[in-house]
Amino acid sequence: MVDIDVPIWAARLRVLRRGRLWSHRELGRRLADAADETSRDQLPAPETLSSMIRLWENGERRPDESYAELLCRAFGVAEADLFVGDAAGTTLWHYLTGIPLQAGMFTAEEEERTGRAIEAPQRADEGTVRYFQATLDAYTRTDLRPADLIHVLRPVFAGIEEFHREAGPPVRRAFLMLAAENAELISRMHHEAGDSDGALAWSDEAIRDAREAADALLEAYALAQRGGLRDISDPGRLVDLAVAARERAHLPPRVDALSRDHEAQGHALAGDVDMCRRRLEESAQSLAEPGDETPYRFDSSAEAHNALCAGCLVDLGQAGGAIEILEHEPPKAQPTYVIAYAMARMAHAYADAHERERSAETARQALALARRSGASRALRELARVQLPRQDTRHRRILL
Numbered sequence: 452m453v454d455i456d457v458p459i460w461a462a463r464l465r466v467l468r469r470g471r472l473w474s475h476r477e478l479g480r481r482l483a484d485a486a487d488e489t490s491r492d493q494l495p496a497p498e499t500l501s502s503m504i505r506l507w508e509n510g511e512r513r514p515d516e517s518y519a520e521l522l523c524r525a526f527g528v529a530e531a532d533l534f535v536g537d538a539a540g541t542t543l544w545h546y547l548t549g550i551p552l553q554a555g556m557f558t559a560e561e562e563e564r565t566g567r568a569i570e571a572p573q574r575a576d577e578g579t580v581r582y583f584q585a586t587l588d589a590y591t592r593t594d595l596r597p598a599d600l601i602h603v604l605r606p607v608f609a610g611i612e613e614f615h616r617e618a619g620p621p622v623r624r625a626f627l628m629l630a631a632e633n634a635e636l637i638s639r640m641h642h643e644a645g646d647s648d649g650a651l652a653w654s655d656e657a658i659r660d661a662r663e664a665a666d667a668l669l670e671a672y673a674l675a676q677r678g679g680l681r682d683i684s685d686p687g688r689l690v691d692l693a694v695a696a697r698e699r700a701h702l703p704p705r706v707d708a709l710s711r712d713h714e715a716q717g718h719a720l721a722g723d724v725d726m727c728r729r730r731l732e733e734s735a736q737s738l739a740e741p742g743d744e745t746p747y748r749f750d751s752s753a754e755a756h757n758a759l760c761a762g763c764l765v766d767l768g769q770a771g772g773a774i775e776i777l778e779h780e781p782p783k784a785q786p787t788y789v790i791a792y793a794m795a796r797m798a799h800a801y802a803d804a805h806e807r808e809r810s811a812e813t814a815r816q817a818l819a820l821a822r823r824s825g826a827s828r829a830l831r832e833l834a835r836v837q838l839p840r841q842d843t844r845h846r847r848i849l850l
Contacts, residue, residue, distance in 0.1 A: 549606035645827025678713035689717035
């Protein structure tokens with residue numbers, strides 16, 4: 452394994468912080484939370500504490516005994532595991548690649564084997580594939596800010612890409628399919644973060660990798676999801692992508708439903724009420740079909756379908772129908788940025804239905820969630836909301 456120019460404890464400190472997606476300032480805040488009342492009052496200002504953490508991670512200064520204790524409390528590890536320990540190989544490969552360390556998720560042997568495969572990709576085996584699959588699963592289920600997910604997923608993608616280029620034939624295709632899934636997830640996070648160009652670029656990467664892997668189902672899913680990166684100025688393109696997804700392969704019910712939902716969006720934006728309703732009805736029928744087992748993390752739940760239905764009705768100017776769906780199926784068990792967008796849609800529907808007070812209150816809640824979760828897509832939706840005045844004139848919500 453390549454050597455590094457900082458002490459192992461400094462590398463381990465950085466790896467632990469990055470694995471939790473904490474900034475230097477966030478770690479400083481957690482050190483303050485871990486301190487008792489007396490020692491907390493003696494801590495330096497947040498800016499100074501952040502600078503101290505940088506010096507520790509660079510190996511330029513070692514934490515004294517009191518700070519070492521606070522660090523162990525903040526990370527939930529024993530002092531021997533942070534400052535002594537024998538997991539140098541694990542620390543080194545996470546430090547060098549930027550791939551996050553999922554504390555407690557893998558055994559020491561699994562970590563060590565993955566590190567050896569990182570060093571020599573020809574050593575990669577099915578266990579290496581499972582390691583990266585589990586890492587992607589963990590972050591798919593995690594409620595994080597989209598920008599933070601992009602930050603953590605890009606080095607994971609780079610590692611997977613290296614394997615699908617250099618690993619042996621038995622596992623090369625598995626890594627290629629993982630790369631396509633990872634790229635599609637990064638694309639969606641760019642979309643949520645308001646970066647349209649980034650979303651489209653990563654969507655292209657997902658489609659290319661799926662085609663190279665000759666996986667028609669994964670390619671169809673990537674095409675259907677690309678339709679969700681909609682361009683309001685070109686609803687016909689959205690419809691074409693959804694249709695292309697269904698033509699690419701025989702789709703399982705949930706993916707078929709997703710493609711029809713996105714096609715319905717295109718028809719709604721084009722003002723075609725009949726075609727929009729027809730596709731939404733077909734989507735609901737697909738979702739009702741049993742036996743939909745797929746090997747991928749497809750984002751095509753009943754909750755997502757209902758949100759897309761409501762969005763189509765908002766675009767068609769049918770606020771009452773959108774409100775009925777959104778009130779019947781309030782956001783639940785979803786990432787915060789998804790809930791923020793659903794609430795922004797609801798505020799839009801209330802405003803179009805001239806329910807001024809409900810729109811304003813829902814918009815305030817959505818705005819708070821969007822700012823906390825970095826949900827730029829929700830902020831864009833809120834910018835479209837116009838509250839009716841008492842005299843029926845409208846004004847735009849100021850963000």
